[in-house]
Amino acid sequence: ETEKAIVEAAKHYPRANVAEDFQYGTAGFRMKDDLLDYIVFIVGIVATLRSRKVQGQTIGIMITASHNKYQDNGVKVVDTQGEMLEQSFEHVATQLANVHTPQDLGTTYASVLKKLNIPATTKKAHVIFARDTRPSGLRLVKALKAGLEAAGAEYIDYGVLTTPQLHYLVKATNTESGRNPFGEVSEEGYYKKLAKNFVAAMEDAKPIGSVTVDCANGVGAPKLKQLLKHLPPPEKSGLRIRIVNDQIEKPEALNEGCGADFVKTQQTTPAGFNGKAYDRWASFDGDADRIIYYFNEEGPVFRMLDGDRIATLTASFIGELLQKAGLAEKVKVSVIQTAYANGASTRYIEQGLKLKSEFTDTGVKHLHHAALRADIGVYFEANGHGTVLFSPHATKKIFLSEPQSPAQLEALNILRALTDLINQAVGDALSDLLLTEVILAHKGFTVKEWLATYTDMPSRLGKVNVLDRRSYTTVPGSAERKLASPQYMQEKIDEIVAKYKDGRSFVRASGTEDAVRIYGEAAESFDVDNMVEKVMETIM
Ligand code: 16G
Numbered sequence: 001e002t003e004k005a006i007v008e009a010a011k012h013y014p015r016a017n018v019a020e021d022f023q024y025g026t027a028g029f030r031m032k033d034d035l036l037d038y039i040v041f042i043v044g045i046v047a048t049l050r051s052r053k054v055q056g057q058t059i060g061i062m063i064t065a066s067h068n069k070y071q072d073n074g075v076k077v078v079d080t081q082g083e084m085l086e087q088s089f090e091h092v093a094t095q096l097a098n099v100h101t102p103q104d105l106g107t108t109y110a111s112v113l114k115k116l117n118i119p120a121t122t123k124k125a126h127v128i129f130a131r132d133t134r135p136s137g138l139r140l141v142k143a144l145k146a147g148l149e150a151a152g153a154e155y156i157d158y159g160v161l162t163t164p165q166l167h168y169l170v171k172a173t174n175t176e177s178g179r180n181p182f183g184e185v186s187e188e189g190y191y192k193k194l195a196k197n198f199v200a201a202m203e204d205a206k207p208i209g210s211v212t213v214d215c216a217n218g219v220g221a222p223k224l225k226q227l228l229k230h231l232p233p234p235e236k237s238g239l240r241i242r243i244v245n246d247q248i249e250k251p252e253a254l255n256e257g258c259g260a261d262f263v264k265t266q267q268t269t270p271a272g273f274n275g276k277a278y279d280r281w282a283s284f285d286g287d288a289d290r291i292i293y294y295f296n297e298e299g300p301v302f303r304m305l306d307g308d309r310i311a312t313l314t315a316s317f318i319g320e321l322l323q324k325a326g327l328a329e330k331v332k333v334s335v336i337q338t339a340y341a342n343g344a345s346t347r348y349i350e351q352g353l354k355l356k357s358e359f360t361d362t363g364v365k366h367l368h369h370a371a372l373r374a375d376i377g378v379y380f381e382a383n384g385h386g387t388v389l390f391s392p393h394a395t396k397k398i399f400l401s402e403p404q405s406p407a408q409l410e411a412l413n414i415l416r417a418l419t420d421l422i423n424q425a426v427g428d429a430l431s432d433l434l435l436t437e438v439i440l441a442h443k444g445f446t447v448k449e450w451l452a453t454y455t456d457m458p459s460r461l462g463k464v465n466v467l468d469r470r471s472y473t474t475v476p477g478s479a480e481r482k483l484a485s486p487q488y489m490q491e492k493i494d495e496i497v498a499k500y501k502d503g504r505s506f507v508r509a510s511g512t513e514d515a516v517r518i519y520g521e522a523a524e525s526f527d528v529d530n531m532v533e534k535v536m537e538t539i540m
């Protein structure tokens with residue numbers, strides 16, 4: 001009768017009458033919000049199925065379109081440990097999203113049920129969900145509840161949250177009664193966990209000056225304000241956190257001329273910027289899972305401290321702590337990057353820090369999975385999404401080692417606090433902000449010293465809109481750095497790149513737009529522009 005209930009409910013949420021196929025992509029489903037009601041409805045069904053498949057563990061659903069325009073929205077599913085949805089269920093989601101009538105949905109649901117091997121009468125299903133500040137969020141929640149109810153899930157609506165807060169709650173819920181609870185199952189518990197470990201990780205370090213955070217006029221603003229209430233006051237901690245772009249009551253202001261994506265892609269300061277030379281600024285994106293830093297030098301000359309910089313800063317700090325704690329031989333740090341990482345950052349990781357570096361395809365789930373294989377895996381995309389994962393082996397060493405000196409004890413204490421200050425479920429702007437501030441304080445770095453750790457290669461990112469991006473495929477295992485098709489295109493690119501000193505360029509199909517992206521870097525900045533243009537011409 002679940003099937004019947006689904007058919008009935010689907011009559012109120014007809015699929016948008018468009019020919020295009022919807023696809024569960026790297027960021028779930030994302031599109032204009034008026035196309036989404038049916039999609040959100042079926043995602044409720046998919047999450048319910050997933051929960052049943054994992055014996056009633058809790059599954060999460062986040063309604064957000066991150067850095068995209070306020071007229072867009074999206075939906076994605078969070079798996080039991082706070083990670084991205086298991087692959088086979090992505091296919092189920094895509095399949096159900098492209099069924100055109102309630103009757104068809106019913107039969108497709110029945111066949112999926114069979115294929116997934118879920119008896120119709122199995123355990124209860126549990127789902128929790130949240131949304132960002134977009135105006136369409138509340139309407140979509142209605143469709144979501146209809147899907148969940150038809151499919152028979154028990155659910156909790158957590159209202160407005162950042163994406164990483166929802167990931168936290170999923171993981172906390174599923175580990176609550178186990179041996180390693182992730183944290184209290186509440187928004188409050190999230191703040192308490194971060195605040196406590198921020199104080200512990202700071203130890204006696206003295207933060208330098210203040211940081212101003214551009215919250216993209218999104219959900220990060222009210223949530224950062226909440227977090228600040230749990231932190232020691234600036235007079236005590238020595239750190240002042242200022243907030244700009246917090247106008248969530250103005251929907252059209254979301255991500256408009258501000259936020260991490262704007263600053264990163266435009267290479268300029270956001271709306272509302274009023275910093276002086278060398279003032280430390282950071283930007284969140286619209287759902288607060290990305291953060292980048294930046295500042296102006298005199299001139300003003302804009303300087304970016306992006307995900308690569310946060311990764312190298314973090315890896316170097318953790319590497320030093322392991323040394324001091326006497327654990328450097330037993331616990332290895334790996335840095336996981338994508339093809340977009342600036343070549344200078346990779347060289348610095350390998351030659352400067354003498355740490356392992358590894359590459360994966362674009363998209364958080366690929367980085368996350370690679371990081372899971374490391375002792376300590378530091379992963380960041382250049383665009384500011386990232387976190388650090390501590391393996392059970394590393395965690396055991398960090399918590400069970402007997403310090404041989406006060407210095408070793410101090411290093412161990414900081415490492416212990418870091419394992420809980422860092423949101424190991426997913427990249428998290430709030431957590432990464434506190435982490436970065438802790439490291440800068442310990443190192444005694446201003447933005448100037450941070451930038452001076454290495455010099456970025458001049459780089460450029462281009463985009464060409466194409467009719468069929470699927471004709472652009474990359475060689476498996478190349479981390480998207482080599483094209484397999486169209487035929488001969490990689491040869492042409494190699495030929496162009498060979499003419500430039502330290503040139504590197506790659507082309508890959510976007511996972512989120514009908515376009516291919518072209519990245520290039522070279523020793524000289526005039527060379528990069530020229531090279532990337534030539535590579536773009538091979539596509540047009
Ligand atoms: C998605 C990914 C992001 C990636 C971006 C690349 C997640 C949660 N998000 O937004 O990590 O950087 O896609 O977009 O995985 P592109 O394929 O259009 O270049």
Ligand code: ZN
Nearest residue numbers: 066285287289
């Ligand atoms: Zn985001």
